[in-house]
Structure formats: structure tokens, C-alpha cells
Amino acid sequence: MITIERPSWRWDPWKEMDRMQREVSSIFTLPRPRRVASFPPLNIHSGDEDVIITSEIPGIDPADVDLTVTGDTLTIKGTRKPHEVKEGLTWHRRERGSGDFFRTVQLPYAVDAGKVQADYVNGVLKIVLPRAEADKPRKITVKPAS
Amino acid sequence: MEDTKKNLNVEKAQVPETAGAERTKDRTVFIPAVDILEDANNLYLYADMPGANDKGVNITLENDVLTIEAQVDGVSFEKHNTTYTEYGIGDYHRAFTLNEAFERDKIEAKMKNGVLSIVLPKAEAVKTRSIPIKAG
Numbered sequence: 508m509i510t511i512e513r514p515s516w517r518w519d520p521w522k523e524m525d526r527m528q529r530e531v532s533s534i535f536t537l538p539r540p541r542r543v544a545s546f547p548p549l550n551i552h553s554g555d556e557d558v559i560i561t562s563e564i565p566g567i568d569p570a571d572v573d574l575t576v577t578g579d580t581l582t583i584k585g586t587r588k589p590h591e592v593k594e595g596l597t598w599h600r601r602e603r604g605s606g607d608f609f610r611t612v613q614l615p616y617a618v619d620a621g622k623v624q625a626d627y628v629n630g631v632l633k634i635v636l637p638r639a640e641a642d643k644p645r646k647i648t649v650k651p652a653s
Numbered sequence: 654m655e656d657t658k659k660n661l662n663v664e665k666a667q668v669p670e671t672a673g674a675e676r677t678k679d680r681t682v683f684i685p686a687v688d689i690l691e692d693a694n695n696l697y698l699y700a701d702m703p704g705a706n707d708k709g710v711n712i713t714l715e716n717d718v719l720t721i722e723a724q725v726d727g728v729s730f731e732k733h734n735t736t737y738t739e740y741g742i743g744d745y746h747r748a749f750t751l752n753e754a755f756e757r758d759k760i761e762a763k764m765k766n767g768v769l770s771i772v773l774p775k776a777e778a779v780k781t782r783s784i785p786i787k788a789g
Contacts, residue, residue, distance in 0.1 A: 546661040548740035552733035559730050563665075563703035563740050565767035587661060590688065590699075599689035603701055604661035615736075630703035630767015 546608045547583065547632070553615055557637040560612065565630030566603070572627070574634065576620040581612045581636065617642040668746055681743030685721070685769075689749075696755070696773040702745045703767035710769060712762050714755075720748040721769060754778065 547562040560581065564572070572585040589605035617639040625634045668682040676682065685700040698719075702710070705723035713720045727742040754776035762771045 544664040544739065548664070549737070550735060550740060551737040552730045553736045554730070554733040556732075559733055561728070563767070565701040565703040566699075567766065590690070593692070595692045596690050596697075597692070599691060599696075601688055602686040603688045603699060604686075606661050608661055627766070629706050629764075630701070 545610060546604070547610065549610070549612065551612070555638075557635055558614055558616075558618070560634045560636065562632045562634075563630060564608075564627075564632050567627075567630075569627040572632065574623070574625055576618055576623055576636065579614045579617045581614060581618075581634070583610045583612075583632075584608070665740060667741075667743075678744070681741050682746050683741070683743050684747055685723075685745045687747065694775055696751075696753070696775065698749075698769075698771040698773070700745070700747070700769040700771075701767065702764075702769055704742060705745060705764065705767065705769075707764040710762075710764055712760075712769075712771065714751075714757060714760065717751050718748050719751055719771075719773075720746075721771075722746050723769070 547564040550561045552559040552561070562583065564585070564587070567585060567587050571588070572583065575582045575584075584607075586607050587605045614636060618636040619639045622637045623634065625632065627633075666684045666686075668684055685702045687701075688697075688699040690697045698721075700721055702723045702725075704725040704727070709724040709726070711720075711722040711724075713722075723745040725742060725744055751773075755773040756776055759774045760771065762769065764770075
């Protein structure tokens with residue numbers, strides 16, 4: 508194998524091209540503008556007995572959230588209040604959104620509305636929706652012919 | 654004013670991997686959305702960091718750089734499969750350069766419902782004073 512050693516003082520067009528490429532590609536990795544999504548964002552975890560829905564809704568009063576379950580549909584409704592604008596306050600940055608939100612989710616199965624539990628910890632809403640007893644799969648034993 | 658109301662429907666932004674050295678933890682790091690306000694006496698900072706509790710938050714003010722960091726312990730549900738995801742879970746990191754002096758000992762921070770709020774009282778020397786102009 509032949510290795511060519513380049514003196515370090517010499518201008519190296521390959522190195523230069525590398526550097527330029529890095530510079531150009533760094534432009535594309537800058538923080539991208541935020542994508543528009545639905546609020547509040549939901550993660551759904553399904554199990555055999557129940558469905559757990561988690562949602563990031565920071566900075567709301569749990570009393571401002573309205574959850575309703577009908578059959579296999581869950582509705583999340585609420586408001587995130589804006590800052591109270593006091594006299595003499597000036598904005599430097601405003602990135603946190605505010606306003607009303609509304610979402611409807613179709614669940615994989617009918618839910619026992621009476622047993623739905625929800626809690627709100629550290630800005631994350633967690634809703635546990637147990638599957639309705641009537642909707643659970645039933646095992647049918649095949650009787651041998653007598 | 655151009656935008657008095659900010660849209661709620663915004664996705665969490667990630668800290669680009671090329672920003673400085675790599676992290677030792679293999680976790681996604683998000684840039685928390687912030688509101689920063691100022692009045693005559695204080696600077697107020699609010700950051701959305703859902704999932705983080707008061708123990709996982711780390712605030713440092715070094716020289717003029719205010720850094721906010723939060724570690725989030727993701728919850729995993731046994732016996733459940735995550736079938737649909739709209740948001741990622743990860744840590745938070747963001748730093749700001751402050752161009753004023755603040756009373757370092759009097760900075761207050763609290764964490765409530767996934768929102769970090771910091772009040773930075775301005776140093777006496779830099780508080781704005783209105784200077785009366787005398788008629789000649």
C-alpha cells in the first residue's frame with residue numbers, strides 16, 4: 508500500500524472541500540421550524556384489559572379539562588390560559604401557546620365509562636380506560652360429543 | 654402587535670445532535686418552549702417541560718449564561734403495547750445569554766404542572782430610572 512503524506516502547510520483541496528461540505532450541511536441541521544401538530548399530543552398504549560392514553564398538557568388547571576367517554580369514543584376538551592398581561596410587562600419571547608383545545612379519539616374497543624380514571628402529574632395527563640366487560644373476548648370451550 | 658396569541662398546535666422541537674459534543678445518555682433532548690417577560694424589577698421565564706418534576710430540574714447561571722435542564726423519567730406500561738405516538742419523551746435543555754445583571758442570590762424557581770417558572774430580580778444598579786428633564 509502506498510501512502511502519500513501531505514505536508515501540513517500545503518493547501519489541500521480535499522480538506523477544503525470537506526470543510527465546505529460540513530459548512531453547507533450544518534445549515535440544514537439548524538433547529539427546524541416547529542411542525543404543526545394536534546394539541547394536546549397523545550400517546551396510546553393498548554393492553555388486553557384496558558387502554559392507557561397519555562398526553563402532554565403542561566401548565567393547565569386539571570379543573571379546566573373536560574373528559575367524556577361515550578362507547579368507544581373519548582373526547583378531551585379544555586383551555587390553556589394565557590398569561591395575565593400586567594401593566595409594565597414587555598415580551599422577550601413568546602413560544603408557549605394558549606387557547607382552547609378539543610380532541611376526539613376512537614378507541615380500539617368499547618370502554619366501561621364508569622371505571623375510567625384520569626390523573627394529571629407534572630403536566631402529563633394519564634387516562635386509564637378499562638375495556639367494557641361485555642366487549643371482552645370470551646373463550647368458548649368445545650364440548651366433546653358424548 | 655403582530656402575534657398576540659400563539660397557536661397551541663406546535664410540535665416539540667429537538668436539540669440538534671450537531672450542537673456541541675454528544676451526550677453520554679442515549680436519549681432524545683427537546684428544546685422547551687419558553688415565554689420570557691420583563692418588567693421594571695424582574696425578568697420572568699416560563700418553560701414547558703411536561704414530564705419533569707422539581708427534582709429532575711437543574712438551573713445554572715454561569716457568567717451570563719442561564720441554562721435550564723430537566724431529566725424526565727419516561728413511564729413504561731407493562732402489559733401494554735404503545736400503539737400510537739404523537740409525542741416523544743426525553744430530556745430538556747436550553748440556554749440563554751442574559752445581557753443584564755441580576756441578584757444571583759434572589760433568583761427563584763418553581764416547577765408546577767410541568768411548567769418551570771423562574772423569576773430573576775434585576776440588580777439595583779441596572780434598574781431603569783427615569784431621568785427628569787428640567788426645563789432650562
